[in-house]
Amino acid sequence: MSNPHTSNRIKPSARRGREPVRQRPSARAPVARGVFGHSANLSIPVAQPAEPQRQAEPATGKRPKPATDGAVLVTGVCGRLGRLLVRELHRTDRVVGVDRRSFDDRPKDIIHHQIDMRRKKMKDIFRGRDVRAVVHLGILHDPRRSDRERHSWNVVAFQKLLDYMSQYNVPKLVVLSGANVYGPQPNNPQFLTEDAPLLGAQQFGGMRDLVELDMLAQSFFWRQAETETVVLRPCHIVGRVHNAASNYLRLERPVMVMGFDPMMQVVHERDVVRAIQLALRPGVRGIFNIRGPGEMPLSHLIRQAGGRPRVVPSPLARVALDQLWRLRLSSFPSEELDHLRYVCMVDDSRARTELGYEPVHSISRVLRDVRRLRYQLA
Numbered sequence: 355m356s357n358p359h360t361s362n363r364i365k366p367s368a369r370r371g372r373e374p375v376r377q378r379p380s381a382r383a384p385v386a387r388g389v390f391g392h393s394a395n396l397s398i399p400v401a402q403p404a405e406p407q408r409q410a411e412p413a414t415g416k417r418p419k420p421a422t423d424g425a426v427l428v429t430g431v432c433g434r435l436g437r438l439l440v441r442e443l444h445r446t447d448r449v450v451g452v453d454r455r456s457f458d459d460r461p462k463d464i465i466h467h468q469i470d471m472r473r474k475k476m477k478d479i480f481r482g483r484d485v486r487a488v489v490h491l492g493i494l495h496d497p498r499r500s501d502r503e504r505h506s507w508n509v510v511a512f513q514k515l516l517d518y519m520s521q522y523n524v525p526k527l528v529v530l531s532g533a534n535v536y537g538p539q540p541n542n543p544q545f546l547t548e549d550a551p552l553l554g555a556q557q558f559g560g561m562r563d564l565v566e567l568d569m570l571a572q573s574f575f576w577r578q579a580e581t582e583t584v585v586l587r588p589c590h591i592v593g594r595v596h597n598a599a600s601n602y603l604r605l606e607r608p609v610m611v612m613g614f615d616p617m618m619q620v621v622h623e624r625d626v627v628r629a630i631q632l633a634l635r636p637g638v639r640g641i642f643n644i645r646g647p648g649e650m651p652l653s654h655l656i657r658q659a660g661g662r663p664r665v666v667p668s669p670l671a672r673v674a675l676d677q678l679w680r681l682r683l684s685s686f687p688s689e690e691l692d693h694l695r696y697v698c699m700v701d702d703s704r705a706r707t708e709l710g711y712e713p714v715h716s717i718s719r720v721l722r723d724v725r726r727l728r729y730q731l732a
Contacts, residue, residue, distance in 0.1 A: 424486030425450045426634065427479065429471060429515070432457050434595040435530070436491050438627045440464055443634075450483050452476070453492065471511040480522045487526035487634055488519060493567065495597065497560045497687050508563040509570070516574050519581060528584045528633045529571040530626075533643065535564060535587065538616075538696035545701035548587070548641040558689040575639070584633040586626075588644035589700055593623035593723045601685060603659040603724045609671055610663040614695040615653050621646035622715035622723070632709050640708065643700035646720065647713045652694065658718070660725045668695070 426443055430436050431451030437460075440449050444461050451457060451466045460466055465483075469475045471492055479485070494507040519527060536546050537554035552569065555562040568585065575583040590599035599620065602608055621644060629644050656663045666674070671691060678684035705711040 424448070424484040425465075426487045426489065427452065427483070427485045428489045428491060429453070430490075430492030431466065433491060434593075435591075435623060435626060438623060439489065439491070439630055442627060442631060450479065450485070452479065471515060472506070476514065477518055480518045480524070485522065485524050487528070488515070488524055489528045489530075489630060489634070490515065491530050493530070493564070495564075497685075501559070501563075504560070505563045508567050512567050512570060516570065516578075519574075520578055524581060526582050526584075526634065526636075527571070527574070528586065528630055529567070530630065531568045531571070531585055531587045532564065533587045533589045533619075533645075533698060533700045534561060534693075535568050536698055536700070537561070538692040538698040540696050542697050544617075544697065545699050546643070547701050548643055548704060557692055558687075560687065560689065572641070582637070582639040584639055585641045586629055586633060586644055587641065587700065588621050588626050588629070589619035589646065590621070591623055591626055592620045592720055595623050598686065598690065600724060603655065603661065603721070606661055607664045608656055608661050609675075609694070610652065610656070610665050611671055611691060611694050612665050612667045615651050616695060616697045617649045617699060618652050618655055619645045619649055619699045620655065620717065620720055621713060622720045625713045625715055628714070629705070629709065629711050632711055638709060640704070642705040642709050642711070643702045644705055644711065645700050645702045645713070647716050649699060650717060655721070659721045 425448040427450045428436055428440055428443075429452045431440055432453040432455040436451065436453070437457075440451060441461065443449050444464050449464045451460070451464055452469060452471060453466070454468065454470055456468055457464075457466045467475070467479060490512065492507075492511070494504050496504075516527075518524075533546070535552045535554045536542070536550050537552070537556060537558075539553060539556075543550075552565045555565045568587075571583060571585045574581070575585070591597060592600045592603060594600075625646065626644060629642070632638070633642070650658075653663055668691070672688045675684060675686060675688040675691065679687050702711070
């Protein structure tokens, strides 16, 4: 029995010669059918432009994952930002995490190595995992640790990480630095660009190793041209993270210095995670400032976060913080008072134009997460 859809198809005649071979339609495309599926009585078949071939979907109906050439190695994976990042990356990439802490609630397809980055076992990960990108989040920010321990973890460990990347030709490096490396200064411009000097360690010695880490990443950028190095310098990261800015905004009566109410920038933790994902794209390299949706005076930030500022004269605030620091009743050293007096805001125009970054979470959403975690802790 003849096929109704092919019975009316015109066959080439020997008198007219052989017609040029046309590309066959795909298996999903209808062959000479009408609008409602009936056969179309066409006298001459019209050659349609060939559609680009699409990747066949699996039989289960799930969305296929893009093919990657290797795994993404994330240091400091057990921190708040590390956990948020790998839960996004493991949907499209193979993820390998490194941290001294345990990662019990990790997704099943994430490989976690509970080791110290300064140990030789770190080299075995690069040898056997086919790493295509490294995201360095394993930075120690605790000001109560000794200078020697912070230098060993932030500088020595990072130098070894760079040596392994050079040895195994890893094509991508993303380092999460911070806008604090610029340092709050009384003569700072309103917005600092990526070319501004790193003066964060002039008044606060605890920033010395973080500034050195940032400069090591810049040196690696020029020395290892084959590797696409990206340095991100976000402003104060707030949300459910446990850092100095978030802990300060969670206080019921945070201290403000009398006569000073500087403009502040905050960015949501998930916006930082998105910036890291954008930095992992091929072809992206350079230094990028990351900021949130806008600026706001410090007193307004405190009140919108649910706190009541306590205004104290500068000499009294310094003496009080020194005493509280010695008694371990405060997690803020007196050297950080400059952040409550002077402006240290960044210009993120380069990240918006070259990286395609755009903050999604508003300041009200950022501060709502701060208040929510304060109530949970209370």
